[in-house]
Each structure stands twice: as C-alpha cells, then as structure tokens.
Amino acid sequence: MTTEQTTAEGFSYTLERTLEAPVAAVWNAWTKAEDYVQWSYAAPGSVEMDARPGGAWKATMVTPDGGQFPLTGSFVEVEENRRLVMGMDVPGEDEPALMTIELTDQDARLTRIVVSQTCDTADKRDLAEQGTTMLLDSLTAFLKTAN
Template sequence: MAEYFTITRTLSAPRELVFEAITKPEHFAVWFGTAAVEVPRESLTMDVRPGGDFRAAMLLPDGNRIDWSGSYVEVDPPSHLAMTLSDQPGDDTGLPVLFDLEEVDGGTQLTISQDRSDFTDAQVAATIAGYNAFIDDIERVVAGLPSA
C-alpha cells in the first residue's frame, strides 16, 4: 500500500497559469532547476500527454549532473497531472508524483503528492524542502505570465 507525503501551498494565480508553468518547457526549466540549478532548455523533453515521455538534466553548481526521466500517466488540464519521475533513468520509476490544482479564494491551491517508497525520514524531509523550493520558483514564474 502506498504511503504518500504531500506539500500544499496556495499561489496567487489562476490555476490555468499554474498548470501552464508546470507543463510548458520554457517555464518548467526555470522552476525545476530552482534558482541554484540550471536545467538547460535543450536537455528538456516534455510530451505532456498520457504515455508521453519526460527527460531533463540538472546541472549542479558543483559541476555534477543529474539526469531525470519519467512519463506522464494522467493529464487533466488545468486540475491534475500525474507523472513518474526518477533520477536513475532506466530504473523502475515507481508510483507517479501527483500535482493537483484547485481553485480557491485568492488563487490556486497546489498539492504535490509523492509515494514515500523506501525513503528515510531524512530523504522525505529533503524532498519536501526541494518541492517547496520548486513552488517558490513556480510562484515567480506565474507572476511573470500574462493573465488570460
């Protein structure tokens, strides 16, 4: 049985813009890397449809590189996205990471859920910190997007 941990934040933007920031390569490359890590746009492949593939490289400040891969399992704009994600391409990607977007007063409630799998408590805490950094940058991305 899966045991998910979740991160929930409210962003002051319409969910269509938040969904766009999550699924458009030019925006994804900004927030997935956060301010500290570069995700070269040319390393990014996003076929955002059920069964579509995902690939990205993170270039770390210390010169190391992390290659990410996965696939899109569910795509229901602008409310839900489920994608597998692994920094060990070729390995079993496990259960998908879930992105749920709900309209709320003042914007969009974004909930990211991930299966704990065999993570230690320290790894869960580090992953939550990473997702919070992602969401900080998603906020910056959507602040720069024109409202529909």
C-alpha cells in the same frame, strides 16, 4: 501550508500552497517546456514535455554547485488544469517514483496547488520533499514575474 505523513505503504509528504496566478498559468508552468525551464532549475535546451497519458518528459537539472543530472519519466495521468501524475525513472527501481500535482481554481487570480509523493524510505521522502519545496518556491517567484 506544509503537511507530512507516514503511511503503511511507505513514506509520504504533501505540500500545499496558494499561488497568485490563474490555474492555466500554473498548468502551463508544469507542462510546457518553455515555461518549465524558466523555474525548475533545468538546463536550457534540456527540457522536453509530451503532456498526455503515456507521454514522456525529460530535463537535465542543475544543482546550486553547478552539477548536472538528467531526469526522465512519463505522464501517468493528465487532466488539464486539474491533475497531473508524473512518473520519474529511478535507477535501480522497477517502478517509477510518482508525483501527484492537483490544482484548484480559487478565483481568476489564485490557484491552490497540492503536491504529494510516496517514497520507499524516510531519507528518500525527506530529500524529495526538500526538492519539491525548492521547486514550489521557484514556481511561486516565476508566476509573480510571468503574470
């Protein structure tokens, strides 16, 4: 299920899915470098994750045409197996772009994931939503093979 909304503060999107994996496996996919690199379109060896409040993360993403671009950021909130707020450094912006990931254990084999983000413009929101949809598609495929 995908929902989108515009708020007074900016332009937001929310994506929601039920994943066929235990909540701990979904958590590890987002917070462990060795898991993240397998599904996130990151270049091998480029991912670093320090999943604690204030901890840094970085990854070099690879586009479908083979281009590469580095991303950096920090973990703002970390509630293991429940909630993750990641900040992404954006060139020319004073504040990081925040992405919130919320996990709910549906049962031992299913996890509900809700990803949300607020952007400055509709164009940035649309690009971020498209990228997050690609990530969730890849995460879904990864979890099916990993579990």
